[in-house]
Amino acid sequence: MQIISSVVDMRVILREKRSAGQRVGLVPTMGSLHEGHLSLVRKAKKLSDFVIVSVFVNPIQFGPHEDLAAYPRDMARDAELCEEEGVDVVFSPSPEMMYNKSHSTYVEEVFLSKGLCSLSRPGHFRGVATIVAKLFNIIQPDIAVFGQKDAQQVRVIDRMIRDLNFPVKLIICPIVREKDGLAMSSRNAYLSSEERKRATCIYGALCHGQSLYDKGERDAQRLADEIRTLINKQNDASVSISIDYVEIIDYESLERVDKIEKAVLIAVAVRVGQTRLIDNIIIP
Numbered sequence: 001m002q003i004i005s006s007v008v009d010m011r012v013i014l015r016e017k018r019s020a021g022q023r024v025g026l027v028p029t030m031g032s033l034h035e036g037h038l039s040l041v042r043k044a045k046k047l048s049d050f051v052i053v054s055v056f057v058n059p060i061q062f063g064p065h066e067d068l069a070a071y072p073r074d075m076a077r078d079a080e081l082c083e084e085e086g087v088d089v090v091f092s093p094s095p096e097m098m099y100n101k102s103h104s105t106y107v108e109e110v111f112l113s114k115g116l117c118s119l120s121r122p123g124h125f126r127g128v129a130t131i132v133a134k135l136f137n138i139i140q141p142d143i144a145v146f147g148q149k150d151a152q153q154v155r156v157i158d159r160m161i162r163d164l165n166f167p168v169k170l171i172i173c174p175i176v177r178e179k180d181g182l183a184m185s186s187r188n189a190y191l192s193s194e195e196r197k198r199a200t201c202i203y204g205a206l207c208h209g210q211s212l213y214d215k216g217e218r219d220a221q222r223l224a225d226e227i228r229t230l231i232n233k234q235n236d237a238s239v240s241i242s243i244d245y246v247e248i249i250d251y252e253s254l255e256r257v258d259k260i261e262k263a264v265l266i267a268v269a270v271r272v273g274q275t276r277l278i279d280n281i282i283i284p
Contacts, residue, residue, distance in 0.1 A: 001087055001090065002088070004092070005094060010089070010139065011138065014139060014140065022049035023047075023142045023143070024140070024141045025044035025047055025051045025144075026044070026051075026135065026136075026139050026144045027044050028054045028131075028144065030057045031055040031056070031075065032072040032073060032186035033055075034176075036183075037053075038081060039147075039176050040147055041053060041082070041087060043145050044143065045085070045086060047143050047145075047171065048141075054135055055075065055078050056093060057071050059095055060106075060123075060126075060130060060131070062127070071186070072186050072189050075092065106126050106127075109125060109156045109159050109160055111159070113125035113126075113129075113152070113156050115152075115254060116245060116267055120269070120276075125152070125156050129156060129157070129160050132157055133164070141168055142168070143169045144168050144171065145171045146170065147174075147176070148175050151265055152267070154172055180200045181200055181204065181207070182200050182203060183203065185277060185278075187277065188275075190273075191273065194238060194239055195273045195275065198272060199272045201241070202268060205227040205230040205268070206227065206279060206280070206281045208227065209224075218259050218261070220256070220257050220259060220264070221258070223248055223260075223266070227246050228243055240273055242270070242271045244269035244276065245268065246266075246268050248260070248264050248265070248266050249264060249267065251263045251282060267279075267280040
């Protein structure tokens with residue numbers, strides 16, 4: 001396995017692989033890899049001949065008061081995990097390599113990115129779309145593998161691929177969860193032991209919503225209210241739990257629905273202590 005930080009070096013290697021007819025798979029990450037990321041790597045290996053994992057903490061998708069400086073980083077461990085999984089290249093450029101001091105070009109999707117996480121993280125999806133577009137341009141993968149946990153991100157990237165005619169097939173993999181249901185996330189490392197226990201209420205509330213749907217409930221507002229109630233019950237003096245949003249939206253358009261008549265996304269964002277966690281399920 002190679003670790004490459006140069007765009008030029010990355011392109012040289014890829015030119016050789018493509019001339020040999022190899023299919024290139026990309027797994028974009030911000031590092032601090034966990035089993036969720038590794039499940040994406042395994043999918044990429046099944047669908048391509050040459051697998052690249054990008055490890056880059058993208059500064060332009062963080063707001064001025066967000067956790068860019070504190071975001072967990074462990075390149076040595078990430079490289080070790082990638083090598084164990086048979087990754088061919090870890091692409092780990094510096095911020096200076098990806099963004100010139102006078103950088104002034106950005107990619108912005110303006111419809112799917114306007115609700116949910118963008119309300120509390122303005123500019124976040126412009127940063128996401130820009131870095132993914134840059135990675136697509138540098139690596140020119142045949143497939144790119146993302147996880148369903150970042151549901152809005154996946155929809156934004158899917159739309160960007162369509163609208164900008166990127167010759168990339170988007171592969172979306174299911175959320176990987178801990179044994180107690182908590183969605184795997186690099187930010188879980190921020191949680192104290194008590195916060196970690198309380199955070200399981202998020203998936204528990206989503207499962208309750210699924211159960212109500214299975215019993216015949218189709219009113220989106222009632223389902224959302226039930227989910228909010230269960231999560232809010234975990235808020236007390238010992239652990240602060242506050243809801244950023246609970247939304248039931250059309251999976252394709254990400255617009256709110258009043259009645260569940262086709263596939264919808266139940267998406268939540270919750271602050272447990274100081275840590276913002278997101279999760280979702282698709283029903284039916």
